Amino acid sequence: MLSPGPGTTLLRAQEASGWLLRELTGNGRIPFRLACRRLTAWEESLVQHVLGRGDVEVVGVPLPGAGLVPVTRSPLFGVSFWRPGELPGSAPEPFAWMRVPPEVLDMTEEEARSAEAREAAERHEADAILRAWEEGGELDRRLAQLADWVERVETVFVFVGREVFSKSDAGSNTLTRDGRLSALRARPVEKWSAADRLFVVLAHCLFSSGRSVRFEEFNGTQLSALRLRQFLLDRQAQYRAALDRPARSPHALPLPDLAREVRSLQEEVDRHSPLMRYRRINGLTFVKNECLADFPQPRDPHALPELVARHGRVHLGVEPTGRAREDLRALTVAAARRDSSPAAGDESAPGHGAVGELLAALVLSAVRSTDADYGMSSSVRDLTRLRGARPGGPDGVLELRKGDFVCCCLPHPTRMAPAGDETGPILWRSAQRMMYNRWHFAPGEFDRAAIPEKRHYFFPPQVPDIAEHADHHHGGHVASRVRYSIRAPGAQVWHPPFRVFGHGFRGCYDIRLVRMEGPAFTLRELREAVRHCSLVDELWRTLADGLQDGTLPVRPMGGFDRDWYASRGWERLGAYELAADDLPMAG
DSSP states (O other): OSSSOOOOEEEHHHHHHHHHHHHTTTTTTTTTTHHHHSOOOHHHHHHHHHOOSSOOESSSSSSSSSOOOEEEEEEEEEEEOOOTOOTTTOOOOEEEEEOOOOOHHHHHHHHHHHHHHHHHHHHHHHHHHHHHHTTTTHHHHHHHHHHHHHHHHSEEEEEEEEEEEESSSSSSTTTTTOOOHHTTSOOGGSSSSSSHHHHHHHHHHHHHHGGGGGGGGTTSSSSHHHHHHHHHHHHHHHHHHHTTOOOOOOOSSHHHHHHHHHHHHHHHHHHHHEEEEEEEEETTTTTTEEEEOOOSSSOSSSSSSSHHHHHHHHHHHOOOOHHHHHHHHHHHHHHHHTTTTTTGGGGTTHHHHHHHHHHHHHHHHHHHHOSEEEEEEEEOOOGGGGGGSSOSSSSSTTTTOOOGGGEEEEEEETTGGGGHHHHHHHHHHHHHOOOOOOOGGGGGGGGGGOOTTTTOOOOOOOOEEESSSSSTTTTHHHHTOHHHHEEESSSSSSSSOEEEEEEEEESEEEEEEEEEESSSOOOOHHHHHHHHHHHHHHHHHHHHHHHHTTHHHHHHHHHHHHHHHHHHHGGGGGHHHHHTTTOOOOO
């Protein structure tokens, strides 16, 4: 029984606990830890007290007696619990009530009061920061800056008490579309709500600690001054441990200073730590939590994956030496020279060219070594289009359109067979979405002042991630049946940016992997994706260096367009002929 209906008999003891867990976690799709983080302090304390008790009852209709806790459900907040008599008229109708012993309600109130007192103490600092901004004449600038940051991240979906601060795919956009931030610019601070004051200051601290993607770490959860300080202290401790530095106690540091220290340590972890930052994404709540994985540098494969090595021998005439990056560089040079030869203009030659074939071998190797249903890699078709009027200028990038990007999206040789004729449309839909994403990310590493106000863009992804239930809200993921996914972006943060025509880029190419059904991906597959992305990184760096030095002819990458996918172009790839031999993958 998932939930009691009107007139349902009482659910007692373990029945009530089981029901509560299912409601909180969406039948196990949301980790219990995350489910509790979306609750207020009073709700979280209540849940911890009632789970497992034999004297808690759940009813479908309100019965006489004290201690009835209304339970509501909404698309924005999920399941919510309300103090007896607290439920406002604006809340959804209760779908159940919990009858809780009075002593449990007493303990819940006591613990919530203590948490609220600690929160009030922390909020004094946030209010003082806000007053200083107002007195210094910089409040309006900071509000405009915050509104711009919100636009640079895919989803913001944060709770402050019973209020939602959002810009999301869940049909809620209170921050920009509904004008919450712009309205604050027209009112003095003393007229702001406590939630507004808190959000503005804490969002600035989050950005300082790691750009606007930090907002996503609080998606689907409560943002409070106390939780933000604990979050930053946890990050500070984790980063210092990752760098093998002595622990320190920065509890007295002002929040802005603590945020800046976390940002500084983060950059050192990326360059010098044996631990790799990555993010775990839950598509139901939009939350993207940063984690650290044991993955010492260098994170390249020791040797080329067997499929790629054999592709080099058979199709490019290059015998690998066992040094992965050097070998990939040799393969890329051979492929680029082949594409510039007179035979490359022959009508019988494949449209994607030898460089496209090499990229496809890397993608297919990543797909096979991770048992993905399909995978992809995307970037710009023509590197010369990144050239600005002056070195490092953004004008070349700003002239690009979606069609100027390319995505090589390939199915597993056997796992996609059940999709039949739908395989091509699935791959093309994914490729189109990635081309659009590339267009959206392209300006993200330039200074904000260099980008026109009306040019929308996102900050490009920088660290790898693993996603679950990605098809819950995202229409593009639903259309392409993306339930579980991995993204490994490049240039990777432990390497210098991808530098071309005087500007350094990150998040401008990648390896992405998809499973349409379970099981979910694990860290083993994430490491494989990162290793393969290292080789994609070497491919593009080799092309860029040869193009800029004038030592290598580099043509725009062809193929991988609508006609290519409609004609099942992947079946004509040389790598697919090799994959048919069912070669073992390098570990």
